[in-house]
Amino acid sequence: MKQITVTYPSGEKLAYPSGVRASDAIGQLGTLPWPLAAVLVNNELLPLDALLLTDCRLEAVTIDTTPGATVYRRSLCFLLALASRELFPDRGLVAGMAIGTGFYHHFRDGSPLGEAQVEELERAMSAWVGRDIPITIEHRAYLDALGYFRESGQTETLSLLEYSNQPVIQLNVCGGFRDLHVHPLVPSTGVLRSFELKPYHGGLLLRYPHKEHPDSLTPFADDPLLYSIAAEYRERAEILGVSSVGALNAVNARKGIKDFMRVAEALQNKKIAAIADRVATRSGEVKVVLIAGPSSSGKTTTSKKLSIQLTVMGFDPQIISLDDYFVERETTPRDESGQYDFECLEALDVAYLNEQLLTLFSGGEIELPAFDFKIGSRRPSGKLLRLKSNQILVMEGIHGLNDRLTPRVPAAQKFKVYVSALTQLNLDDHNRISTTDNRLLRRMVRDFNFRGHSAVATLRMWPSVGRGERKHIFPFQNSADTAFNSALDYELGVLKVYAEPLLRTVKPDVPEYAEAKRLLGFLDNFAPIPAHAVPNDSILREFIGESEFKY
Numbered sequence: 001m002k003q004i005t006v007t008y009p010s011g012e013k014l015a016y017p018s019g020v021r022a023s024d025a026i027g028q029l030g031t032l033p034w035p036l037a038a039v040l041v042n043n044e045l046l047p048l049d050a051l052l053l054t055d056c057r058l059e060a061v062t063i064d065t066t067p068g069a070t071v072y073r074r075s076l077c078f079l080l081a082l083a084s085r086e087l088f089p090d091r092g093l094v095a096g097m098a099i100g101t102g103f104y105h106h107f108r109d110g111s112p113l114g115e116a117q118v119e120e121l122e123r124a125m126s127a128w129v130g131r132d133i134p135i136t137i138e139h140r141a142y143l144d145a146l147g148y149f150r151e152s153g154q155t156e157t158l159s160l161l162e163y164s165n166q167p168v169i170q171l172n173v174c175g176g177f178r179d180l181h182v183h184p185l186v187p188s189t190g191v192l193r194s195f196e197l198k199p200y201h202g203g204l205l206l207r208y209p210h211k212e213h214p215d216s217l218t219p220f221a222d223d224p225l226l227y228s229i230a231a232e233y234r235e236r237a238e239i240l241g242v243s244s245v246g247a248l249n250a251v252n253a254r255k256g257i258k259d260f261m262r263v264a265e266a267l268q269n270k271k272i273a274a275i276a277d278r279v280a281t282r283s284g285e286v287k288v289v290l291i292a293g294p295s296s297s298g299k300t301t302t303s304k305k306l307s308i309q310l311t312v313m314g315f316d317p318q319i320i321s322l323d324d325y326f327v328e329r330e331t332t333p334r335d336e337s338g339q340y341d342f343e344c345l346e347a348l349d350v351a352y353l354n355e356q357l358l359t360l361f362s363g364g365e366i367e368l369p370a371f372d373f374k375i376g377s378r379r380p381s382g383k384l385l386r387l388k389s390n391q392i393l394v395m396e397g398i399h400g401l402n403d404r405l406t407p408r409v410p411a412a413q414k415f416k417v418y419v420s421a422l423t424q425l426n427l428d429d430h431n432r433i434s435t436t437d438n439r440l441l442r443r444m445v446r447d448f449n450f451r452g453h454s455a456v457a458t459l460r461m462w463p464s465v466g467r468g469e470r471k472h473i474f475p476f477q478n479s480a481d482t483a484f485n486s487a488l489d490y491e492l493g494v495l496k497v498y499a500e501p502l503l504r505t506v507k508p509d510v511p512e513y514a515e516a517k518r519l520l521g522f523l524d525n526f527a528p529i530p531a532h533a534v535p536n537d538s539i540l541r542e543f544i545g546e547s548e549f550k551y
Helices: 066-087 115-131 142-151 155-162 224-239 245-253 259-278 299-312 350-361 434-450 454-472 474-477 491-503 514-521
Strands: 004-008 012-017 036-041 042-047 056-062 092-099 102-107 136-141 168-174 177-180 196-200 203-207 288-292 316-321 367-371 378-387 391-396 413-419 484-485
Touching: 012 102, 036 115, 036 196, 042 203, 056 066, 056 484, 066 102, 066 115, 092 224, 102 196, 115 177, 115 196, 136 142, 136 391, 136 413, 142 168, 155 177, 155 245, 168 259, 177 413, 224 474, 224 484, 245 259, 245 491, 259 299, 259 413, 288 299, 299 391, 299 413, 350 367, 350 391, 413 474, 434 454, 434 514, 454 474, 454 491, 454 514, 491 514
Parallel strands: 004 056, 288 391, 288 413, 316 391, 413 484
Antiparallel strands: 004 012, 036 042, 036 056, 092 102, 102 203, 136 168, 168 177, 196 203, 367 378
16 A cells, blocks of 8 residues: 655654545644644645645644634534524525624525524534534535535525536535535534624624634624625625625626626715715715725725715815825834834824824815835925815825824814725625635735735735734724725626636745635636626726726
8 A cells, every 4th residue: 555654843754554534644743732623734724534645744723823713613604504404404594794703694584583593503503512523524426416405405505516517526514414615624513612603683693712712702892884784785685686606607607797797886886976975965074084994905996986976976085195194214113023014003194194184174285295115205295285165185094994093183074984895795605705805816916916926925914914904994993984895796706817827826835825725716616707897997907907097
């Protein structure tokens, strides 16, 4: 029998028969501080049920790590689907977006979940945890898998598989329940000890722990802004008739994608127009519109499109870039690693910004600054500005929702807009799409097209971007007057065309390979959509290029 060599983080090497399961080769990983969620095999994230077929490096992925926490959360969704099928076999439970530290779920039939039903589901999940039942992978022939999902009424999974022609389909299996294998899950239900179900807006929140404290839950903190986006999206999905990737692929297959794109863009433009209407209702009071959101949420294009709508309402918008208000390079704060921290509020000259705003709002004239990033210094721009009666400022930047940015400007004079790309397409009913994946793919494509960065570079810096968002943006999102969801339901089919070649340049010898492989598997579910049908004023053009706007 062929032998393979497994290399452990300690440097130790052991021989095993080819085809050994990862779970049978983990003994040499030693005592771990937290339960195993999965393993890394040559930098690929795999379940413990995976077969080791070649020489490899084997590393532990525990639930207190970022990939381990992701596996834990996806496994909780699987466990909830299992419990729901057990208790309510004739109703379809649908996974939704993340709200706080929880995933929103609802029944497809629209009937609300009562508190007693939520408690019943939580007891059923706890019972499965107590029994510590293995979660394994089953391989089925394509037609057999179709037959199972048809018989079990999992129509969205059937629709997703219509785009696949793989002869063998992988399924996650536990206690007779089967679901499509999209990502690795924990090895058994006993690992999933920390969770909570909470009734929420006719559905429920499946709450999970932070990776820093995998054995406890933080107190519940509501996030009404994100729920408003979720509720709005469900209305939009009813108009478009698409709530899953399989449904989107079906529209693409019958050559209806151009009409779908037109309607999606029109709905988004209508929302921007509605925001302009709200600003207009406070005409004479609001002096500045502040636009903020996480990386690659489309803030810049949103500010430009909103300015057009404000013009329609009789305003003369004046866009001011916060990038021109950076402090001198030598006084820029540094982060814990000693690098310049351009994302912290202290990197901006807040006092100077407020001085200029107050001068403008009192009828005075200012000279706008211009920051020279090459030399790290601010210089005069020669551009003078005095606000006329119909003029309004539009300012876009990551700190826009933080009142510490504009402490001297009265609240009544500010209108705050939170922008993010919160896609709510699901792969199928039980397998949700991470809302950050949409932004990550946007960022990767833009970084390559306009900044000359490789996919590895984008993946490597993405965790740092996330830390900055959690510190500087998300804590202030509920202070916004309104929210704008910049995600377009068709865009991942377009981004697939650009992102797949970039992701294939990430090789197994770098740690970022696990994320690249995951994203490639994710994009494999989408039928490609050509970019030529994307309107030139679309937010998506900010990332793929050929926009009619100047950046």
